[in-house]
Amino acid sequence: MPGRYFVLIPLLCLASAAHAQSEATAHYQLYGGYTYLSNSFNGVPGSHQPLNGWDAALAFSSWHGLRFKLETFEYRGTNLGAPQNAMFILAGWQYSRRLLRESLFAEGLAGEANLSKNWPGNQLIGTPASFSTLLGGGVDTPIARHFAFRIDGGFNWSNFSLQSSYNVPYPTPGLPHDFGRISTGLVWGF
Numbered sequence: 001m002p003g004r005y006f007v008l009i010p011l012l013c014l015a016s017a018a019h020a021q022s023e024a025t026a027h028y029q030l031y032g033g034y035t036y037l038s039n040s041f042n043g044v045p046g047s048h049q050p051l052n053g054w055d056a057a058l059a060f061s062s063w064h065g066l067r068f069k070l071e072t073f074e075y076r077g078t079n080l081g082a083p084q085n086a087m088f089i090l091a092g093w094q095y096s097r098r099l100l101r102e103s104l105f106a107e108g109l110a111g112e113a114n115l116s117k118n119w120p121g122n123q124l125i126g127t128p129a130s131f132s133t134l135l136g137g138g139v140d141t142p143i144a145r146h147f148a149f150r151i152d153g154g155f156n157w158s159n160f161s162l163q164s165s166y167n168v169p170y171p172t173p174g175l176p177h178d179f180g181r182i183s184t185g186l187v188w189g190f
Contacts, residue, residue: 026189029059033185040079043184044174051075082121106137132158148187158183
């Protein structure tokens with residue numbers, strides 16, 4: 001009689017594996033949350049000031065874990081008496097894999113970043129737009145059937161510079177181009 005129960009163990013394992021694979025992945029992911037940038041755009045050595053803001057993203061249909069993603073985030077603050085109001089609009093790819101309950105992902109995005117012209121301070125004029133990239137990753141932890149809590153981070157690069165009196169950008173030593181970024185919030189899968 002106990003030998004018959006050993007036959008049921010593989011069947012139970014197969015049934016649970018089939019159930020786990022039958023859970024359909026969401027076609028879309030809508031994300032919103034808080035974001036933190038490691039330094040301000042005019043944060044030369046001795047004047048580092050982190051920036052806070054909001055983050056929103058939309059990721060489209062998954063194909064073997066790969067999704068097309070649109071993301072926008074904005075930071076607000078001041079440094080050296082100058083406003084640091086930046087907005088980023090990026091697009092790219094997100095690749096995710098499930099590990100137990102969590103979903104781990106990596107992403108690569110590129111797009112445009114915008115600042116007001118008076119961001120350098122001291123009555124200087126800076127370039128208002130720059131190409132920007134974001135490389136990073138994170139983890140989604142489910143909290144309900146269609147909702148998850150997301151923590152992600154990454155490396156953000158942008159190339160803002162000062163402008164000469166002829167509206168020509170010129171590189172300025174000491175201006176930051178490399179930023180660390182952390183974001184956290186809720187994901188809705190539908």
